[in-house]
Amino acid sequence: MSMIEIKNVSKWYGDFQVLTDCTTDVKKGEVVVVCGPSGSGKSTLIKTVNALEPFQKGDIIVDGISVGDPKTDLPKLRARIGMVFQNFELFPHLSITENLTIAQQRVLGRSKDEAMQKGMHYLDRVGLKAQANKFPGQLSGGQQQRVAIARALAMDPIAMLFDEPTSALDPEMVNEVLDVMVELAHEGMTMMCVTHEMGFARKVANRVIFMDRGAIVEDCEKEEFFGNIDARSERARQFLSKILAH
Amino acid sequence: MNYNWDWNIFFKSTGIGSEIYLDWFVSGLGWTIAVALMAWIIALLLGSVLGVMRTLPGKVLPAIATAYVELFRNVPLLVQLFMWYFVVPDYLPEPLQIWFKQDLNPATSAYISVVVCLALFTAARVCEQVRTGIQALPRGQSAAALAVGFSIGQTYRHVLLPQAFRIIIPPLTSEFLNIFKNSSVASLIGLMELLAQTKQTAEFSANIFEAFTLATVIYFVLNMSLMTLMSLVEKKVRIPGMMGGAK
Ligand SMILES: Nc1ncnc2c1ncn2[C@@H]1O[C@H](COP(=O)(O)OP(=O)(O)OP(=O)(O)O)[C@@H](O)[C@H]1O
Numbered sequence: 440m441s442m443i444e445i446k447n448v449s450k451w452y453g454d455f456q457v458l459t460d461c462t463t464d465v466k467k468g469e470v471v472v473v474c475g476p477s478g479s480g481k482s483t484l485i486k487t488v489n490a491l492e493p494f495q496k497g498d499i500i501v502d503g504i505s506v507g508d509p510k511t512d513l514p515k516l517r518a519r520i521g522m523v524f525q526n527f528e529l530f531p532h533l534s535i536t537e538n539l540t541i542a543q544q545r546v547l548g549r550s551k552d553e554a555m556q557k558g559m560h561y562l563d564r565v566g567l568k569a570q571a572n573k574f575p576g577q578l579s580g581g582q583q584q585r586v587a588i589a590r591a592l593a594m595d596p597i598a599m600l601f602d603e604p605t606s607a608l609d610p611e612m613v614n615e616v617l618d619v620m621v622e623l624a625h626e627g628m629t630m631m632c633v634t635h636e637m638g639f640a641r642k643v644a645n646r647v648i649f650m651d652r653g654a655i656v657e658d659c660e661k662e663e664f665f666g667n668i669d670a671r672s673e674r675a676r677q678f679l680s681k682i683l684a685h
Numbered sequence: 686m687n688y689n690w691d692w693n694i695f696f697k698s699t700g701i702g703s704e705i706y707l708d709w710f711v712s713g714l715g716w717t718i719a720v721a722l723m724a725w726i727i728a729l730l731l732g733s734v735l736g737v738m739r740t741l742p743g744k745v746l747p748a749i750a751t752a753y754v755e756l757f758r759n760v761p762l763l764v765q766l767f768m769w770y771f772v773v774p775d776y777l778p779e780p781l782q783i784w785f786k787q788d789l790n791p792a793t794s795a796y797i798s799v800v801v802c803l804a805l806f807t808a809a810r811v812c813e814q815v816r817t818g819i820q821a822l823p824r825g826q827s828a829a830a831l832a833v834g835f836s837i838g839q840t841y842r843h844v845l846l847p848q849a850f851r852i853i854i855p856p857l858t859s860e861f862l863n864i865f866k867n868s869s870v871a872s873l874i875g876l877m878e879l880l881a882q883t884k885q886t887a888e889f890s891a892n893i894f895e896a897f898t899l900a901t902v903i904y905f906v907l908n909m910s911l912m913t914l915m916s917l918v919e920k921k922v923r924i925p926g927m928m929g930g931a932k
């Protein structure tokens with residue numbers, strides 16, 4: 440069953456086309472990694488899934504609901520999709536606890552106790568229960584990103600979107616975040632991840648998408664993507680050789 | 686110069702009833718505070734709404750807010766005051782006009798004019814501060830707020846404004862102080878606030894220097910207290926772990 444279906448999506452900024460006829464889908468429980476050079480449109484594509492970026496052509500269906508349909512209740516749709524950002528984007532003026540509970544209460548209408556219980560459960564899962572009363576600015580980058588993942592999970596999302604979740608982190612903190620993501624993948628979470636962590640892709644991805652200049656150039660099974668390098672496009676091979684070099 | 690300073694003047698009778706000159710200063714200070722506080726509350730509310738409007742997507746609402754700011758920021762304050770006091774009332778509907786010009790006592794109608802004037806003038810300046818504060822936040826903050834399912838309204842209320850207001854406490858403080866200083870324009874339309882009482886004391890008693898010295902001291906102490914108050918507020922809302930905050 441398709442959880443996220445992207446159908447012929449195109450998007451322009453004025454005359455500049457950022458996305459060109461992108462089509463792919465993410466099935467329930469599937470982990471899809473999106474990679475590609477800087478400026479290729481990865482962030483834009485992943486943000487169209489929860490309508491943070493509008494698009495002019497095509498459509499996206501999330502769990503049967505059309506994102507492009509003007510009648511769709513976007514806040515409601517977004518509340519069902521978790522998103523994790525490159526720069527964490529925790530709410531710095533709220534404590535960790537409040538970060539975890541505010542949307543549960545204000546958007547899902549959960550009681551304070553219920554929201555608290557859920558929030559603490561996920562905070563514990565990312566190993567940060569002891570930090571509950573701190574503020575985001577008092578945590579390391581890796582810790583903040585784990586809280587951000589917990590914040591998204593506390594909403595009981597049907598799928599998770601990640602936009603380069605580890606690329607703003609100091610190298611020694613990358614793994615603590617990847618570990619949480621790997622665990623999520625093993626539990627069957629539907630995930631669409633923009634990342635250049637090919638180790639992560641090798642370990643848990645079902646499929647790998649390679650984008651270049653706004654288009655999806657490669658979209659294949661992980662084994663095929665990494666195992667049959669010769670069948671890859673020139674651009675994808677160049678890209679892979681660059682990021683696998685170190 | 687041979688001037689006989691007489692600091693006892695403030696305790697001498699004004700010759701009107703049993704009032705001493707100090708009473709005039711106290712009542713003047715009362716009016717100054719009443720004008721400034723009321724105008725500030727309105728300016729803060731209206732300015733925040735306008736500031737938010739300037740940052741909204743779309744064209745119409747930002748354009749309205751921008752036009753407001755340009756208009757109220759570029760016309761001199763005194764011109765605005767005379768408009769509100771002498772011109773606008775003539776264009777009010779008949780019953781309101783009679784009420785304003787005849788039923789109200791002169792102090793009240795002057796009070797209303799000056800409050801409206803200072804509130805609308807200061808709102809334009811507050812608007813710009815609020816807009817700057819919102820725009821200073823990382824763009825990812827509103828994306829993150831929307832991504833958890835917040836509406837635009839909730840995004841502003843729970844995520845953008847609480848952060849923006851913290852950033853702009855220092856410039857808002859100086860607007861707050863300005864409104865107290867600007868309230869002295871009220872003396873030009875006959876409202877007996879602090880400056881008007883000072884001038885009156887100077888004229889009645891001929892102790893010009895004492896009168897203006899006392900007024901200066903009062904304005905100074907008032908400003909210092911407000912600054913202290915605002916820095917307490919700033920400390921109170923400081924975010925732990927943020928720049929300048931407690932770790
Ligand atoms: N608001 C905007 N207006 C105009 N062009 C934009 C805007 N946002 C992004 N772009 C352009 O769209 C293209 C795709 O951007 P996007 O952020 O999706 O790339 P990306 O693949 O995520 O890159 P990176 O790896 O650097 O994050 C880039 O060329 C970028 O300059």
Ligand SMILES: [Mg+2]
Binds near residue numbers: 481483
């Ligand atoms: Mg990006």
